[in-house]
Amino acid sequence: MSEARMLPPNQRQIVEIDTVPDKPKRFVFVLLQDFTLLSFSAALDCLRLANRMSNKTLYEWKVIGEGGETVSCSSGLAFQLDDDLVELHRDDVLVVCGGANVQVATTKPLLNWLRREARRGIPVGGLCTAAYVLARAGLLDGKRATIHWENQDSFIEDFDDVSLTKSVFTLDGNRMTTAGGTASIDLFLRLIARDHGDELATSVADQQIYSAIRTDQDTQRLSVPTRIGVRHPKLSQVIQMMEANIEEPISPALLAQEVGMSTRQLERLFRRYLNRSPKRYYMELRLQKARNLLMQTDMSVINVALACGFASPSHFSKCYRSHYETTPYRERGAQSSGRET
Template sequence: MSRQGEIIETKDAKPRRFVFVLMNEFTMMCFASAVEALRIANRMADKNLYEWRVVSVDGQPVISSAGVVFKVDAGLEDLCRDDSVMLCGGLNIRAASSPKLVNWIRKESRRGSSVTGLCTAAYTMAKAGLLDGKRATIHWEHHDGLVEDFPDIAVLNSVFVVDGKMITTAGGTSSIDLMLKFIADGHGEHLANAVADQLIYTSIRTEKDSPRLSIPSRIGVRHLKLSNVIQTMELNLEDPISPAVLAKDVGMSTRQLERLFQRYLNRSPKRFYMEIRLQKARNLLMQTDMSVINVALASGFSSPSHFSKCYRAQYATTPYRERGVKAELPAT
């Protein structure tokens, strides 16, 4: 029933069942956002449109990335072909993608179930071969790693991607957007909008929307030419473009570009470009098995020694030690 007391008419159909697989160190946001949208849809429609079951690889409680322990209903089990598998990923996704889990989702997808990877779980799907030749998305911190590890996947910068029965999201609140799409497709936009209203979710995103804040929002500056230069930098990390060419492309002199970066970002264009290239390198070191030399090349460094020197100056450690100390970057 809606807040105004009206019953929202929905199609009569068997409840759709979602099976949420909580992976070790999963992020609570992606899981809770999805379940809450389904719960509210049932409440607003005043009928059981959706059912869900929560499982883990071994049937034991799972610790989330925030350290909260979640009980589950069961371990991995055979599903009905109409069930929707929802993989809830998070930190250390490579370690969480165990052979048992990978084999299970591969088997269930062959039986006809749709498979959704929330947050970083697109990696697990890719490891199972479910995304070969398909479009997908993943949390933006893991984008570069997925591209390098699985070149046959078209990795998009989208909130979510639906490619047949294989579905992926970019983490965080993107679970809400995906669930609202499911609700709209199954029972109409009126119900989806009512659920969004209950969630105080005022801007429903689609597959065409980017999961990241716009460049002006990220840097806290609304300057068109500065934003355009930064966008060009982010699109050309493997083959860096000189400040002179960047300046010319936006109709400025190199000196003007230098002053622009100093004024708004308190660093030179060269320094800023170096920082985002090193951030990509750090992502690749922690998320892939690429050699340090290949990481350097993928981040625009032609000399391993120069790469190591710059990396040490930025992060106070060497690329080799970084890989040995930490396994992965966090995801939200």
Template sequence: MIRKAPQELPQRIVFFLVPKFSLIAFTSAIEPLRLANREAGRKLYSWNLVSVDDQPVLSSCGIPISPDINLDELDNFHAAVICSGEDAHKIADRRIHSWLRRIERKGVDIGALCTGAHILAKAGLLDEYSCTIHWENLAGFLEDFPEIEVTPELFEIDRNRFTCAGGTASLDMMLNVISSQHGHELAGEVANQFMHDRIRDEHDQQRMSMPVRLGVRHPKLLAVIKLMEENLEEPLTRIQLAKDAGLSTRQLERLFRKYLSRSPARYYLELRLNKARLLLLQTNMSVIDVALACGFVSASHFSKCYRDFFGRTPRKERGLPGLPGEEEDI
């Protein structure tokens, strides 16, 4: 499929733009194709841009991109890529789903950039396939589609489905496709043009390593933070955290104060609240379900902690009116 050399050239790829698509993910996918053509000295790839209503589509940064062909005029293409970004979980356009199912029956390879896995999943096109999605959207996707195998990989290519985490992961996915179809040397030449010193494979991490991300290298502190991140739904006690890391509770407190300027309890709470915010913005879970998924025992306690940290209640985070008796946001 997408990893195999095409039977005919150029290989025609359709990029389907949806509102608020990620511009960097889109350009990082299409530019390697252009440079592959240039470096090869022949047209290996061609592409078209489409939208559901044939109108320009605003990217997440507000830059509009215009389609170059009517959706109904498309014919004889080899792959289609859903390009999305913010609020992909809210897109439920039956016209997109119908088009995707129609081309799937024709044997077209189907992929998605950034958060596009949400759209493919809603269309029923990821059943029995592995996929990936941007790390920020992973928790929400798991809640919405628990039956789908989603991984934290940089990108996933599973038979005739291909998905990537977005951002520059689009570049690495396309470089791997070029390498599989036309050789590693050509992919390397394209990467050099981007001053991309290494072609990452699908198993590379989406996020920076924890020491780089936090600016901390103390091994026991990092071990505790890892435990916290892995136990947000059922938080561990301070005693459990210290014991697992081979520390006393006093040593644990000192490490967090020294390197992160906050107590372990405060840091743990912030992790849980940040996860809660992602679930509120990316799923249709009720507030109480979000609270329970992030280790809070009641909606009222969750709402108070959330408001203290973010300056607004969970309901107002979603743009909903406050409940009777609920304090106004400051």
């Protein structure tokens, strides 16, 4: 899809739709407790604006959730639900909206309901962390999917049968997933373009002041130079190698050799731009992954240690405590207590 074009100020463009379906397509949003408001509202507003810009009711929507009463987003705002987890129409599109504490929100009644609706052939999507819910229900087996980058490590450990990508969104058959945040806009603009053409999707993007529409080929994280605030090709290359080799860390000497530097030159490079040694920076990457796994999975502490390149639980515990001022076992215990409340 091309970059959205600019419209004159205060000018509303009505996009003529040649063919309009007999009835509007209905999206049913399932809001999980602590869902991410931005992911949900961005998707919903795309549908609203598609109706406005076409001057026709192309889309309708309904908001449901377990219990059918109210649900709160991660920022604490409460939302009134339209209904409980009821049987949907065959031509509905089901979209689960996840967010923080998605494991807690993934209940047995929800999983059973999702499996039942999916067996009826209804397209199913997941926004933000909801790919976890779809995977737990077995709806992503053999499929391509994406999830927020913070949850990718734990997702890979939990779901071997899903081909996880780093894209902002994925479409694979009648399954769709997003990485969260504004990725909902990119996915729903793609859906609108597929249903009613690029011109309408572009008009919706213009209304949102969304000037660069991303595709499923765009990755969700910023580039290494942007993240670290340094544009040095060899430094970026080394960090990319570190991030790709967490379970079996590469020695500083080999990292330096890979980019045509001496170990001493690599040391000076990291000290100059990141104020730490390559070894320290690498350790922090490994510990960050370890913390994600402890917080988001039920992996044992020893398996987390091994997945992050530590040869022994004692060494892992010592490094973890030095960096986070708590032990992996206490971190896991605190997280477990949080899930029970």
